[in-house]
Amino acid sequence: MTTMDIHQRGDLIFPRSLPEFQRQFPDDAACAAYLEYARWPDGFVCQRCGAIGNPFRIITRPGVLECRACRRQTGLLVGTVMERSHMPLSVWFWAAYLVASQTQGMSAVQFQRQLGLTRYETAFGILHKLRAGMVRPDQDRIGGRPKEHVEIDETWVGGRTRGEGRGIHHKTLVAAAVEVRRRKPGTAQDKRKDGRYAGRVRLAIAVDRSADSLCGFVETAVMPGSLIVTDDWSGYASLRKRGYDHHAIAECGDPEVAEQFMPMIHLVFSNLKTWLNGIHHGVSAKHLQAYLNEFTFRFNRRFYPFNAFRSLLGIASGVEAPTYNELYSGAWEHPTCSGCLR
Numbered sequence: 001m002t003t004m005d006i007h008q009r010g011d012l013i014f015p016r017s018l019p020e021f022q023r024q025f026p027d028d029a030a031c032a033a034y035l036e037y038a039r040w041p042d043g044f045v046c047q048r049c050g051a052i053g054n055p056f057r058i059i060t061r062p063g064v065l066e067c068r069a070c071r072r073q074t075g076l077l078v079g080t081v082m083e084r085s086h087m088p089l090s091v092w093f094w095a096a097y098l099v100a101s102q103t104q105g106m107s108a109v110q111f112q113r114q115l116g117l118t119r120y121e122t123a124f125g126i127l128h129k130l131r132a133g134m135v136r137p138d139q140d141r142i143g144g145r146p147k148e149h150v151e152i153d154e155t156w157v158g159g160r161t162r163g164e165g166r167g168i169h170h171k172t173l174v175a176a177a178v179e180v181r182r183r184k185p186g187t188a189q190d191k192r193k194d195g196r197y198a199g200r201v202r203l204a205i206a207v208d209r210s211a212d213s214l215c216g217f218v219e220t221a222v223m224p225g226s227l228i229v230t231d232d233w234s235g236y237a238s239l240r241k242r243g244y245d246h247h248a249i250a251e252c253g254d255p256e257v258a259e260q261f262m263p264m265i266h267l268v269f270s271n272l273k274t275w276l277n278g279i280h281h282g283v284s285a286k287h288l289q290a291y292l293n294e295f296t297f298r299f300n301r302r303f304y305p306f307n308a309f310r311s312l313l314g315i316a317s318g319v320e321a322p323t324y325n326e327l328y329s330g331a332w333e334h335p336t337c338s339g340c341l342r
């Protein structure tokens with residue numbers, strides 16, 4: 001089953017309130033039944049002998065089904081972010097519900113408290129696994145729609161510069177692309193924005209402000225042929241040669257010019273920084289990409305937050321999630337929303 005299918009499955013309902021959640025997922029067995037139904041809507045099929053029909057269910061191991069014909073055991077969590085986890089299924093479902101239903105998401109500290117977990121590290125690990133479910137392996141490029149354009153810019157995120165002298169900093173460069181859409185005539189409009197609003201975004205860490213790095217980001221994030229608006233930084237000069245309809249705006253340092261020609265990208269950057277500092281109190285460069293992925297995921301689904309529930313658990317999408325050791329040792333590389341920049 002592909003990632004697309006899971007979102008087209010109208011039969012896989014997701015809870016929209018706490019009472020609904022309680023009714024739908026009262027215990028581990030109910031969560032397991034949901035996972036089983038997601039994978040085999042027409043009934044369990046044994047991978048070894050092909051037998052169809054009701055498998056044995058083991059009460060003490062709700063994540064495992066056993067074929068009645070050949071006794072082969074099948075794991076329900078294989079290919080989800082819950083694979084290899086010792087956490088009860090109900091805790092995972094609680095976690096996904098909390099993360100999906102809170103518009104701004106949660107810090108690991110709040111999350112630990114809400115789930116009643118004894119260790120901070122467990123909360124941190126679960127959140128990062130859920131973040132792995134926020135990146136679709138087959139993510140497409142944005143833009144490419146007629147009469148719409150894409151704003152591109154880069155900004156420094158995090159770090160401190162004070163007291164360390166000129167030119168030394170611990171900030172990380174982040175490149176962003178955002179679709180600019182227009183409301184249909186006759187709908188309620190924000191006058192200042194001239195009927196424009198932000199469509200989908202893509203965010204990725206950029207190694208530097210060179211053409212290779214910035215144009216490389218554009219090529220992985222935006223459909224060729226799209227109309228792209230940037231400032232007049234030389235790093236973007238080769239976009240036309242790379243197959244984009246590129247418009248560079250001079251004087252972008254002037255706030256009025258920036259507001260008129262690139263309003264959406266500045267809104268995205270300002271929201272991103274507020275969110276990183278307000279919810280997460282700043283994040284380390286090592287894990288920044290995972291937070292960029294979460295921001296992107298929330299931003300692109302801001303009109304349909306509850307749809308996020310199934311994606312987060314990675315049900316039937318075959319995502320790979322980090323173990324705690326991989327997170328800390330640095331062996332895990334957070335996937336980027338728009339391909340890898342290096």
Ligand SMILES: [Zn+2]
Pocket residue numbers: 046047048049050051067068069070071072
């Ligand atoms: Zn079998």
